[in-house]
Amino acid sequence: MSFAFEIEKTAGNARAGVFFTPHGPVETPAFMPVGTLATVKALDPDDLTRMGASMILANAYHLHLRPGDDVVREMGGLHQFMRWDGPILTDSGGFQVFSLAQLRTLNEDGVEFQSHIDGSKRFFTPELVMQIQRNLGADVIMQFDHVIPGQSDEASARDASERSIRWLARCLAELTRLETRPSPLRLMRAEPDKTAVDMPYVPTRTGEFAEQPRRQALFPIVQGGIHPTLRREAAAKIASMHDWPGYAIGGLSVGEEKPAMHEMLEVVDAALPRTHPRYLMGVGFPEDLIEGVRRGVDLFDCVAPTRMGRNGAVFTHEGRLNIKRAEFRTDPRPLDTACDCAACTRFTRAYIRHLFIADEILGLRLLSLHNVHFLLSLMRSARQAIRTDTLEGWAREWLLRFRATPAVEV
Amino acid sequence: MSFAFEIEKTAGNARAGVFFTPHGPVETPAFMPVGTLATVKALDPDDLTRMGASMILANAYHLHLRPGDDVVREMGGLHQFMRWDGPILTDSGGFQVFSLAQLRTLNEDGVEFQSHIDGSKRFFTPELVMQIQRNLGADVIMQFDHVIPGQSDEASARDASERSIRWLARCLAELTRLETRPSPLRLMRAEPDKTAVDMPYVPTRTGEFAEQPRRQALFPIVQGGIHPTLRREAAAKIASMHDWPGYAIGGLSVGEEKPAMHEMLEVVDAALPRTHPRYLMGVGFPEDLIEGVRRGVDLFDCVAPTRMGRNGAVFTHEGRLNIKRAEFRTDPRPLDTACDCAACTRFTRAYIRHLFIADEILGLRLLSLHNVHFLLSLMRSARQAIRTDTLEGWAREWLLRFRATPAVEV
Numbered sequence: 001m002s003f004a005f006e007i008e009k010t011a012g013n014a015r016a017g018v019f020f021t022p023h024g025p026v027e028t029p030a031f032m033p034v035g036t037l038a039t040v041k042a043l044d045p046d047d048l049t050r051m052g053a054s055m056i057l058a059n060a061y062h063l064h065l066r067p068g069d070d071v072v073r074e075m076g077g078l079h080q081f082m083r084w085d086g087p088i089l090t091d092s093g094g095f096q097v098f099s100l101a102q103l104r105t106l107n108e109d110g111v112e113f114q115s116h117i118d119g120s121k122r123f124f125t126p127e128l129v130m131q132i133q134r135n136l137g138a139d140v141i142m143q144f145d146h147v148i149p150g151q152s153d154e155a156s157a158r159d160a161s162e163r164s165i166r167w168l169a170r171c172l173a174e175l176t177r178l179e180t181r182p183s184p185l186r187l188m189r190a191e192p193d194k195t196a197v198d199m200p201y202v203p204t205r206t207g208e209f210a211e212q213p214r215r216q217a218l219f220p221i222v223q224g225g226i227h228p229t230l231r232r233e234a235a236a237k238i239a240s241m242h243d244w245p246g247y248a249i250g251g252l253s254v255g256e257e258k259p260a261m262h263e264m265l266e267v268v269d270a271a272l273p274r275t276h277p278r279y280l281m282g283v284g285f286p287e288d289l290i291e292g293v294r295r296g297v298d299l300f301d302c303v304a305p306t307r308m309g310r311n312g313a314v315f316t317h318e319g320r321l322n323i324k325r326a327e328f329r330t331d332p333r334p335l336d337t338a339c340d341c342a343a344c345t346r347f348t349r350a351y352i353r354h355l356f357i358a359d360e361i362l363g364l365r366l367l368s369l370h371n372v373h374f375l376l377s378l379m380r381s382a383r384q385a386i387r388t389d390t391l392e393g394w395a396r397e398w399l400l401r402f403r404a405t406p407a408v409e410v
Numbered sequence: 411m412s413f414a415f416e417i418e419k420t421a422g423n424a425r426a427g428v429f430f431t432p433h434g435p436v437e438t439p440a441f442m443p444v445g446t447l448a449t450v451k452a453l454d455p456d457d458l459t460r461m462g463a464s465m466i467l468a469n470a471y472h473l474h475l476r477p478g479d480d481v482v483r484e485m486g487g488l489h490q491f492m493r494w495d496g497p498i499l500t501d502s503g504g505f506q507v508f509s510l511a512q513l514r515t516l517n518e519d520g521v522e523f524q525s526h527i528d529g530s531k532r533f534f535t536p537e538l539v540m541q542i543q544r545n546l547g548a549d550v551i552m553q554f555d556h557v558i559p560g561q562s563d564e565a566s567a568r569d570a571s572e573r574s575i576r577w578l579a580r581c582l583a584e585l586t587r588l589e590t591r592p593s594p595l596r597l598m599r600a601e602p603d604k605t606a607v608d609m610p611y612v613p614t615r616t617g618e619f620a621e622q623p624r625r626q627a628l629f630p631i632v633q634g635g636i637h638p639t640l641r642r643e644a645a646a647k648i649a650s651m652h653d654w655p656g657y658a659i660g661g662l663s664v665g666e667e668k669p670a671m672h673e674m675l676e677v678v679d680a681a682l683p684r685t686h687p688r689y690l691m692g693v694g695f696p697e698d699l700i701e702g703v704r705r706g707v708d709l710f711d712c713v714a715p716t717r718m719g720r721n722g723a724v725f726t727h728e729g730r731l732n733i734k735r736a737e738f739r740t741d742p743r744p745l746d747t748a749c750d751c752a753a754c755t756r757f758t759r760a761y762i763r764h765l766f767i768a769d770e771i772l773g774l775r776l777l778s779l780h781n782v783h784f785l786l787s788l789m790r791s792a793r794q795a796i797r798t799d800t801l802e803g804w805a806r807e808w809l810l811r812f813r814a815t816p817a818v819e820v
Contacts, residue, residue, distance in 0.1 A: 038764070042771040045756075067739070067764040074740045075760050083756050188742070329477065330484045332598070346455075346493050350485050354448065354477040361452040364771060 002215035003139075003245040005277045009387050013269055013296040016386040019055075019246070019277045021087040021139040022215055023079065026054040028277060028298035029382050031289065031375040032089060034306065036062050038072070038082040041306045042361075042368040045084050051341065051373040052380070054086055055140075057301045060132045061093025061100075065115050065122075069135035076188030077137030077214075089140035089301075092129050094164075094221070095250075095282070098147040106146070108163070126170040133216070134178045137185050140217045142248060143171040150225065150254030157225035161234050165241075168220045172242060175218050183214045217245035219279060225251055226260045228267045235271035246277040249297070253283045262291060269296035286315060286378055286402060290395050293382045300379075305371030310364050312356050315374040319402055323367065328353040341373035342366075412625035413549075413655040415687045415708075419797045423679055423706040426796040429465075429656070429687045431497040431549040432625055433489065436464040438687060438708040439792050441699065441785040442499060444716065446472050448482070448492040451716045452771075452778040455494050461751065461783040462790070464496055465550075467711050470542045471503025471510075475525050475532075479545035486598030487547030487624075499550040499711075502539050504574075504631070505660075505692070508557040516556070518573070536580040543626070544588045547595050550627045552658060553581040560635065560664030567635035571644045575651075578630050582652060585628050593624045627655035629689060635661055636670045638677045645681035656687040659707070663693045672701060679706035696725060696788055696812060700805050703792045710789075715781030720774050722766050725784040729812055733777065738763040751783035752776075 007017040019026040033040045033048060034057045040048060048056065058078055063069055075081045078088055098104065101113035101122075110125035129144035145164040148156055220238045224230030238247070249268050252261045265280070272278060277298040283289070284302020292300060305315065312324040316336035321328075323335070334344035335352065343352065343366040355363030378398075385394035417427040429436040443450045443458060444467045450458060458466065468488055473479055485491045488498050508514065511523035511532075520535035539554035555574035558566055630648045634640030648657070659678050662671050675690070682688060687708040693699070694712020702710060715725065722734040726746035731738075733745070744754035745762065753762065753776040765773030788808075795804035 037768045037770060038761075039770045039772045044772060044775065046752075066768055067760075071740055071760065071764070075742065075758060081758075081761050081764075083761075330481055332485065342456075348485060348491075350477075350481065351448075351491050351493075354481070354491075358447045358476055360447060360449045361771060361774060362449045362454060365454065365775070 003217045005246070005275065007275075009389075011386045011389055011391040012294065014293050014382075014386050014391055015274075015296065015298060016383045017277065017298060019298070021055070021217070023085060023087040023139050024054065026087055026299070027380075027383060029289075029293045029379045029386075030054060030299055031284065031372075031379045032057050032299060032301040033372050033376075034059075034301050034303045035082065035084075036303070037066065038063060038078060040368075040372070041303075042310065042364045043306070043372065045082065047342070047365075047369055048084070048372075049086075051369070051376055053372070053376055055299070056084060056086065056088055058082075058088060058090050058136065058138065059093060059096065060090045060129060060136060060142075061096035061124075063090075063136060064093065064132050065117050069132045073135035073137070073184050074186055077135075077185040079137065080185075080188045087140070088138040089219075089279075090133050090136050090138040090142065091281070092133065092142040092144045093124065094129075094142075094145040094147045097124055108166075110144075111146075126167040127174040130171050130174040130178060130218075134175070135184055137183070137214060138216065140219055140246065141175075143168045143218060143220050145221045145223060145250060147223070147251065148225070150251060150256050152225050154225070154227045154230065157223070157227050157230055161223040161225075161230050164221065164223050165234065165237055168238065169241065172218060175216065179215070185214065219246045219248045220244055221248040221250040221281070222268055222272070223251050224264070226256050226264060228263065231264050231267045232271050235268050239271070239273055244276065246279060246299075247272050248279040248281050250281045252280065253288060258291075261288075262295065265292060265295040265297065284375060286375065287399060289375065289378060290382065290399060293379075293386075294391070294395060300375075302375075305375055306368045309367035309369075309371045312363075312367065313371075314367060315371050317398075317401055318404060323349060323353050323363075324356050325353075335367075335370050336374070339370065339374065339377075341370050341377075343370040413627045415656070415685065417685075419799075421796040421799055421801040422704065424703050424792075424796050424801055425684075425706065425708060426793045427687065427708060429708070431465070431627070433495060433497040433549050434464065436497055436709075437790075437793060439699075439703045439789045439796075440464060440709055441694065441782075441789045442467050442709060442711040443782045443786075444469075444711050444713045445492065445494075446713070447476065448473060448488060450778075450782070452720065452774045453716070453782065455492065457752070457775075457779055458494070458782070459496075461779070461786055463782070463786055465709070466494060466496065466498055468492075468498060468500050468546065468548065469503060469506065470500045470539060470546060470551075471506035473500075473546060474503065474542050475527050479542045483545035483547070483594050484596055487545075487595040489547065490595075490598045497550070498548040499629075499689075500543050500546050500548040500552065501691070502543065502552040502554045503534065504539075504552075504555040504557045507534055518576075520554075521556075536577040537584040540581050540584040540588060540628075544585075545594055547593070547624060548626065550629055550656065551585075553578045553628060553630050555631045555633060555660060557633070557661065558635070560661060560666050562635050564635070564637045564640065567633070567637055567640055571633040571635075571640050574631065574633050575644065575647055578648065579651065582628060585626065589625070595624065629656045629658045630654055631658040631660040631691070632678055632682070633661050634674075636666050636674060638673065641674050641677045642681050645678050649681070649683055654686065656689060656709075657682050658689045658691050660691045662690065663698060668701075671698075672705065675702060675705040675707065694785060696785065697809060699785065699788060700792065700809060703789075703796075704801070704805060710785075712785075715785055716778045719777035719779075719781045722773075722777065723781075724777060725781050727811055728814060733759060733763050733773075734766050735763075745777075745780050746784070749780065749784065749787075751780050751787075753780040
């Protein structure tokens with residue numbers, strides 16, 4: 001088995017664990033930076049390595065449209081393409097098909113939609129989405145699911161959840177079929193060959209393919225909106241279908257009230273096997289991460305740290321601030337006085353504000369770097385608190401400090 | 411004396427030297443990356459260090475307008491503000507006042523103009539420009555000069571050149587006056603103080619100022635358009651005024667024919683003292699660098715590598731290419747097979763093309779990084795060729811290879 005999950009320590013429902021993948025271990029709880037188009041926006045893979053990121057995300061919908069999963073396969077798969085040697089998880093694109101794309105037509109077979117880039121017609125089925133993710137070659141791949149608006153009524157939520165479970169069965173069947181075949185990824189040299197002067201970094205152009213089928217872990221997605229019964233039923237049904245390497249929780253943090261999200265997490269936590277990792281999709285604000293960890297979640301992802309960073313918003317231990325404000329014009333402090341990231345150990349708020357006001361690209365990079373580092377570091381602290389049995393006190397103090405300064409709207 | 415120039419070896423009129431500054435030596439010939447607004451666009455100072463940049467540029471006009479030279483002074487000067495511990499040269503803004511700004515009114519005292527950012531009225535005099543550059547604190551500062559279009563007739567060129575020389579005398583007098591006073595730069599800690607947990611990186615807020623006046627080298631600018639007589643007269647007049655630490659050559663590569671530029675370089679080369687460094691302003695295409703070196707130029711700067719990089723244009727040893735072209739869709743080669751920069755040793759053309767097509771910021775950084783590295787590396791090769799007495803043969807072969815592939819218009 002290429003995948004395994006070991007729980008080192010628990011604290012209430014929270015767990016400190018290690019999720020093993022073919023590209024290395026992921027210490028949990030963990031935040032996974034999002035590299036939608038095979039790049040974590042504004043960052044270099046080396047930046048991510050230096051801040052201790054372990055698993056990162058990419059997106060099957062976006063990469064299928066651009067540059068095409070056939071291109072990624074031809075370039076040796078995502079790891080080789082984007083030069084990330086650690087674990088990668090690809091989202092299936094369910095969320096994107098149902099939020100970004102235009103003119104959707106849904107039937108039991110799949111979804112027809114128009115590309116948000118060029119309006120071209122596409123038809124996604126569970127099988128096609130597995131083939132796309134096979135071409136991308138991520139370690140963890142997500143089922144194709146039917147995603148509905150967060151506040152949908154129970155009947156719509158039930159319909160979508162049950163369809164998602166039927167599609168899950170088709171995803172598993174297709175992946176099983178695909179895994180009997182050799183990996184489609186073109187065999188590439190792992191490192192540039194310094195002795196080949198004219199072509200130092202090039203795949204073996206012999207038409208060979210990777211000989212070993214590469215294992216990919218398929219995660220099902222528990223849907224069910226804000227309806228406890230549906231969530232419980234979905235979790236139970238999914239867990240009974242197969243011994244999944246991990247479980248995702250979808251359709252939360254999409255506009256519902258916080259108490260509803262917390263209740264859903266508690267319901268799902270109780271209904272899923274505790275032996276496997278749980279991934280809460282699309283959740284990435286500091287408070288939500290802490291509340292998720294307390295409710296048995298091991299993995300998180302969110303575009304917030306990079307998207308907010310590109311707008312000038314900064315996470316700090318005293319809450320959020322917006323670096324563009326005039327008050328920072330000659331502020332000699334780092335973004336966050338308690339942070340040791342590559343922005344905070346070198347640059348003042350005054351300088352980074354200047355970069356933003358002047359539309360300089362370095363500003364985007366420094367804030368993205370800081371915000372991602374902030375969440376990675378937050379999850380390392382949570383892990384340490386679980387291991388030392390101090391989670392509840394640590395979480396209370398952390399949140400108190402974070403909320404002490406009135407949040408600046410950014 | 412804080413500044414000195416040592417010539418290690420000559421080859422024809424070319425020289426391999428070392429220009430010593432208070433922030434370290436610059437091995438010449440050298441290309442100086444341009445950080446107009448206190449950041450080399452799309453790059454991190456650590457990127458520049460890793461590629462072996464020594465001296466970099468910033469711009470007095472731009473920094474005066476945004477964030478204000480008072481802000482930079484308050485933050486400890488440019489080196490501290492942008493975290494560049496190597497030498498910095500600031501351009502005076504003469505070029506920008508006469509090219510970017512609107513509604514200029516010139517008199518002998520100075521130039522009134524409107525800011526290109528907010529239309530506010532400004533009046534630049536040689537004295538003010540020295541004060542601005544004193545606040546910025548660069549190692550090398552440029553005189554304020556009267557810049558005219560490249561193809562101006564001899565009468566206009568003479569008028570501007572002679573005014574520039576009168577302004578040069580005023581610049582020198584003002585700098586001499588400023589240097590009798592303590593440095594205006596606020597005293598800052600050089601490094602974050604890891605023991606000061608709450609405020610690890612902060613200036614001493616005692617109202618103290620740097621005690622030692624910091625030396626700055628004022629470079630005059632030889633103007634004169636494409637008129638050999640004017641160039642010769644300007645060079646002779648300037649050289650007779652003062653023992654300048656170095657000389658700049660302005661008003662070239664602004665639309666004139668290449669032979670005219672080469673002739674002007676030869677005229678100025680012969681008229682300036684060979685004992686001091688010469689800086690050819692705004693020139694930065696590979697061929698121009700090589701032709702400049704052969705004519706006795708030691709220092710170059712240009713926005714081309716970063717500006718072109720942001721448009722997808724790539725310098726390679728086989729000429730230029732544009733990474734956005736469809737032919738690179740699955741090209742597994744690095745940008746330049748003979749390059750060892752941080753882009754070429756990691757990423758394929760296919761990946762970088764994808765980043766550009768998808769408007770991803772990492773693409774801008776990688777091409778900027780590669781192009782700047784290319785010119786730094788070119789000047790290191792030229793230096794080595796001078797030291798080994800192989801400059802002419804090296805230059806011929808280099809240019810032959812560079813021109814062998816028909817240049818792609820980018």
